[in-house]
Amino acid sequence: MIRIGINGFGRIGRTVARIIEERRQDMVLAAINDVAEDADNLTYLYNFDSTYGRARTQAGIVAEGKSKAITLGNNRVAVHCCRDIAAVPWQESGVDVVIDASGVGANVLAARRLVETGVAGKVIITHSPKAGIDRYIVMGLNHDDYDAATDHVVSSSICDVNAISHVIAELDRSFGIESGFVTTLHPWLSYQNLVDAPLPSQSNPGHFWKDYSLGRASIGALIPKDTTAVTALAPILPDVVGRLVGFSYRVPTNVVSSADLSLRLSREVGEDELCAALEGLCERSPCVRTNRQSLVSVDYVGEDASAIIDMQWVKAIGDMVKVVLWYDNEWGYSSRVADLAAHVVARGKGGI
Numbered sequence: 497m498i499r500i501g502i503n504g505f506g507r508i509g510r511t512v513a514r515i516i517e518e519r520r521q522d523m524v525l526a527a528i529n530d531v532a533e534d535a536d537n538l539t540y541l542y543n544f545d546s547t548y549g550r551a552r553t554q555a556g557i558v559a560e561g562k563s564k565a566i567t568l569g570n571n572r573v574a575v576h577c578c579r580d581i582a583a584v585p586w587q588e589s590g591v592d593v594v595i596d597a598s599g600v601g602a603n604v605l606a607a608r609r610l611v612e613t614g615v616a617g618k619v620i621i622t623h624s625p626k627a628g629i630d631r632y633i634v635m636g637l638n639h640d641d642y643d644a645a646t647d648h649v650v651s652s653s654i655c656d657v658n659a660i661s662h663v664i665a666e667l668d669r670s671f672g673i674e675s676g677f678v679t680t681l682h683p684w685l686s687y688q689n690l691v692d693a694p695l696p697s698q699s700n701p702g703h704f705w706k707d708y709s710l711g712r713a714s715i716g717a718l719i720p721k722d723t724t725a726v727t728a729l730a731p732i733l734p735d736v737v738g739r740l741v742g743f744s745y746r747v748p749t750n751v752v753s754s755a756d757l758s759l760r761l762s763r764e765v766g767e768d769e770l771c772a773a774l775e776g777l778c779e780r781s782p783c784v785r786t787n788r789q790s791l792v793s794v795d796y797v798g799e800d801a802s803a804i805i806d807m808q809w810v811k812a813i814g815d816m817v818k819v820v821l822w823y824d825n826e827w828g829y830s831s832r833v834a835d836l837a838a839h840v841v842a843r844g845k846g847g848i
Contacts, residue, residue, distance in 0.1 A: 498523040498841045501591035501616065503581045504598030505530040505538050507686070508622050511830040512595055513542060515800075517553050517568055522838055525568065527589035529576040535564040538575065542566070547751050547826070548798060582606040587615050593837045597622045604628040604649070611648040618840045621651045622833055624728040632731035634661050635832045635839065636783030636802065644843040652836050653732060655829035656680050656725035659803035659821050660755050661732050662784045666777040667817070668736050672762030674815070679756040680725050680744045683825065688714035688746065710746070719746040725755070752793040753825040755803075758818050767812045774805050774819070783832065787822070796822045800831040 500516055502509045505528050516525045532538060539557045544550060556567040566573040574589045581603040586594055594616040596603050605628050607619040624632065631647040633639055634657060642650070652658075660678060667673055688710065695711040709719050726742030778784050783802040796804060802823060809820040823829075 498838060499526040499590050499592045500524065500837055501527040501529070501584070501586045501589060501594040503529045503584065503594055503596045503603065504600070505532070505541075506597065506599075507826055508830055508833070509595070509597035510542055510545070511548070511826045512597060512622075512833050514545075514548070514551055515827075515830050515834045517551070519834065523834065524571055525573050526591050527574040527576065527584070527586055528566065529578055529581065529584045531577065531579055533577050535566065535575045539566050580606055582609040582613075582615070586610065591616055592841055593617065594619045595622065595833060595837060596620065597833075599623055601625060607649050617648070617844065618837075619649045620833060620836055620840070621649065622829075624651050624653045624657065624724065624731070629731075633836055633839075634658050634732050634802075635835045636781045637661055637665060638732060639836070639839055642840060642843055644840065647840075650836065650840060651731075652829075652833045654724065654728050655753065655823065655825040656682070656723070656755065657728045657732060658783075658829055658832050659753070659823040660725065660757065661729060662777060662781060662803060663757060663774065663805065663819055663821065664729070664736060664740075664759075665733055666773060667757075667759060667761065667819075668733075670773045671765055673736060673739055674760045674762055675739045676741075676757065676759030678723075678726055678740055678742045679758070680723055680742070681747045681754045681756075682723075682744055683749045683751050683753065684714040684746060690715060714746065715748050717748065720744070721746055749793060751824060751826055752796045753823050754793065755821040755823070756818065757821070758816070761815045761817060764815045765812055765817065767810060770812050770817055770819075771807060771810055774807070774810065778805065791822075793822065796824055798827050799824045800828055802828055802832055 539555045542555045576584045578584045604625045610616040629651045630649050632651045691713050721744050723742045723744035726740050729737045778786050785801045786805045786807050788807045803821045806820040811818040
């Protein structure tokens with residue numbers, strides 16, 4: 497059993513925890529660290545989720561001296577409250593992999609100390625920092641590049657990259673991409689405001705946006721903004737990223753993103769040929785699926801695929817193509833984080 501520690505018990509941290517509990521055949525949650533001091537509150541948030549409903553296995557809470565632990569069935573999960581990931585006694589819980597889901601940049605550098613001191617063998621970062629990472633991995637695309645001997649602090653990139661990279665790589669391989677626009681529609685995040693307010697009023701840790709529009713009320717408007725969806729592609733698809741431009745809307749929904757890929761290819765392509773290439777991708781990859789029904793965003797809640805290609809919106813005019821993707825930016829992404837944890841441990845033990 498792979499023993500997992502989670503640093504940061506927010507949206508991604510709790511979703512990863514639920515996924516770990518559902519796949520108890522190969523991994524188990526061993527420890528949690530969060531800046532929130534109330535372990536009872538963390539347990540409550542695990543058990544009752546406004547997006548995914550009640551947890552299948554309800555967590556309990558037990559006192560252990562001056563501290564508390566969460567129980568999941570017969571499993572005991574240590575709970576810590578430290579602001580520094582390197583200060584958490586992960587080794588007391590026998591953790592194999594620490595998943596840093598805090599989003600705090602300083603924890604990327606601190607994660608290196610965990611590896612160097614032997615506190616944790618591997619650390620997975622659930623965003624795409626510019627420095628401090630040994631390898632950026634998108635499961636189903638470049639996971640075979642992982643080297644257990646040298647890759648200790650690994651980024652699982654971001655939800656948008658996990659979704660769009662598979663299709664972009666396939667289209668570039670099959671037809672060549674000359675240029676294009678990537679437009680994402682991403683649900684609100686916790687650092688946004690409920691009512692109009694100055695930009696600095698957004699909570700931290702979190703944002704680095706400068707545009708005043710992101711300080712506007714998140715619940716009643718589409719907010720145009722810059723996005724890291726394309727720049728975060730650079731470590732994954734370095735030969736393609738320079739041909740793409742990214743744009744995003746922050747949308748007033750709580751989960752499920754969409755991406756519109758409008759690309760100019762190296763040659764003209766018909767819709768049948770384009771669809772055949774995309775269907776071939778889905779046949780080869782367990783991370784990408786197709787859909788031909790008339791669905792809306794809420795129909796994809798809880799989908800564990802990195803991306804679902806909406807085949808009814810695949811279009812081609814000459815050398816221009818449009819592909820629309822859907823992805824649960826929490827559950828689908830967190831599923832790949834769990835897969836990556838299993839992958840790095842298997843590689844470390846000599847697995848394929």
